[in-house]
Amino acid sequence: MKNLSLMAFPVTLCEKSNEAMEHENGQFSYQGAYVYNISSNEGFKLRGRITHLDDKNTAFIDRIIYSNELLYTFSGEKLKLHDTVT
Secondary structure, rough: OOOOOOEEEEEEEOOOOOOOOOOOOOOOEEEEEEEEEEEEEOEEEEEEEEEOOOOOOOOEEEEEEEEEEEEEEEEOOOEEEEOOOO
């Protein structure tokens, strides 16, 4: 089995504007998965982002599995396969 040195995890981002008060919550800006390459020389390097959100689907990615050189992302509405070789 090939060692890809990958790390992937689901994320939900909410960002605050510069004018927001400290007690205010940020506005939703992204939901999906971040995929990083990891090496002892370069540290963490963002390889890509994956989302299941589009005009028809609103399900958040909640699970990621790697098998047979493919990264599988799961949400309540979709399953996506992503080639890790390219």
